[in-house]
Amino acid sequence: MDMLMFQLDRRNSVPLYNQLYQEIKEAIAAGKIPVGTKLPSKRKLADFLAISQTTVELAYSQLVAEGFIEARERKGFFALPVEELAYLDVPHEEPAAPGERFEYRYDFNPAKIDTRSFPFSTWRKVAKEVMDEMNHHLLLSGHPQGDEALRQEISRYLFQSRGVVCDVDQIIIGSGTEQLMPLLIRLLDKGVLFGFENPGYALTHSIFEHYDRKAVPIAVEEDGISVHSLEVRGVDIAYVTPSHQFPTGTVMGATKRAQLLNWAASKPERYIIEDDYDSEFRYTSRPIPALQSMDRSGRVIYLSTFSKSLMPSLRIAYMVLPKRLLRSYQQTFLHYSSSVPRMDQQLVADFMKQGHFSRHLNRMRKLYKKKLEQLTAALRPFAPTVKVSGEQAGMHIVLTVQTVFSEEQLVERAKAAKIRVFGIGSYDVEQKTVVPPQIVLGFGGLTAEDIEKGIPELMRSWDIPIKKAGHQ
Structure with a gap:
């Protein structure tokens, strides 16, 4: 596809990136942009529509998040198959872990929130x-x-x-x-x-x-x-x-x-x-x-x-x-x-x-985003042995760990170090064995110090050395 011709109204109260996102989404849903079509690069589309690259980037990011397009490394953005359906024309608690009397130094319980910022x-x-x-x-x-x-x-x-x-x-x-x-x-x-x-x-x-x-x-x-x-x-x-x-x-x-x-x-x-x-x-x-x-x-x-x-x-x-x-x-x-x-x-x-609720949510969203960034940064030196997923939203992430240990062993080894984590298998009623094991890490109730100190200790309990830092 050479270019996308859309009418964006700068006088409209709806942000330009949102207008662009809506236009592309509706074009994909209606089949006007066929499946597999490569979209224009962010720079070319920005120049063509006389808007900033940031505006295009925000629109593309939302389309990726909702599954309308995908980003292919070094190739660009491509339209994904979407069922033709009127539903696509959108109009303008985690489970508590079993209680146990055990004192943890670092608790990655996904049900916890930041109580200090209320x-x-x-x-x-x-x-x-x-x-x-x-x-x-x-x-x-x-x-x-x-x-x-x-x-x-x-x-x-x-x-x-x-x-x-x-x-x-x-x-x-x-x-x-x-x-x-x-x-x-x-x-x-x-x-x-x-x-x-x-x-x-x-x-x-x-x-x-x-x-x-x-x-x-x-x-x-x-x-x-x-x-x-x-x-x-x-x-x-x-x-x-x-x-x-x-x-x-x-x-x-x-x-x-x-x-x-x-x-x-x-x-x-x-x-x-x-x-x-x-x-x-x-x-x-x-x-x-x-x-x-x-x-x-x-x-x-x-x-x-x-x-x-x-x-x-x-x-x-x-x-x-x-x-x-x-x-x-x-x-x-x-x-x-x-x-x-x-x-x-x-x-x-x-x-x-x-208006207190919306202000509180805005503050907490920024706070949790910062915690998530600290958590993923602390885990980065242990890649690719430890892979992070599920970080787009919410207050927990999932670690996929390349290790000789089973999920149950990882949970028990963490517990021995007084660190509380949860295996994804504990939420599976069929109790299937997941290989490689996956661990759920909640970060809502943690402080920056908890993250900074807790992650290296968790990795040590799993025999994943810091020397793997820098490996990609």
Whole structure:
């Protein structure tokens, strides 16, 4: 392809890179840019459109992240195959590890967050405003789906940050994913078959089992859950974490998203449960829109929580039901009360409305990005023996280790050095042996000093010497 002719409007409030990204994406989805086509170089396209190379680079980076194009070393950027589907026209908790009494010096638990950077003074100020006698109505039971003030703020936030389109009455507030999931399971026909990612959330597996629902593990491929396996195994409801799969760190590309939505739309009883557990934290490009934002047939049930963005102890999660399920929900749970205290709901609503939530997220995103950069820098001297993946988003990465030791041995050797890590096999219900072994490293709760000192000690516990530094 010699060049791309697009009309970019400098007077538009939408940034130029975003306009360019949208134009190229729509051209690929419509087949105007055929599969395998080489896109113009960043320099040539920038000169042709009279824009900066940075603008083109930002647009290309987002297209790569979403799976519309791929970068081939020393060759350039090429269009990838994408199913022709209206879904592509996007409109403008990790599982807790088993508790054990053991004192670790360095804890790479992926469920931890940075508690030192929480804005306590601001939180205290907003809480004081809520705890006022003018708010005496908060002492009474509120709306069974959660207070409208909080649902309004969540609806606004989801549209602006994730592209999720929903009415306030589609949102249900609950005290954690583990409280909302059973409600959802009871809402669906008892005879349906659930399919969950494997490896994946341990909590999800146990919920299906506890509520006597049939569920099967579905393999996670390089670009997300296997849609072919969903079809072959006769799954009706697919549980996925598309924005940053836990624990592999895989980001579901555009083609796989389209395939998954096609799968769900092909039969009336099919749904997708999208768990968007840490979508706020993306580091290589702007956030990828939620799967729900691409849904045109009401098949995606959206779940998220404030556990990563604010604190796990807050115990507030939310679910966005498709309208086709909403009436059934309201009839089934007519006499239920919200499981979240109204004072807490009002506190979070005010925290969001006053702009504190968005500012907090911006600060934490920068902080976690810095920690990720420190972590990958600390691991770089041990390449290629240790390979890093899943670093595009979230608060954990995955290490693939070329070693004579098994995954279990690596975890035990780290424990002997008082370092806590998790093998990816611990999230696999089929307990398949992964060769070479893969280790999940969370970095949210670590300090810069923890990373600087902990990584070399972890490598020593695995007999990976520092002398490998510089090997590529």
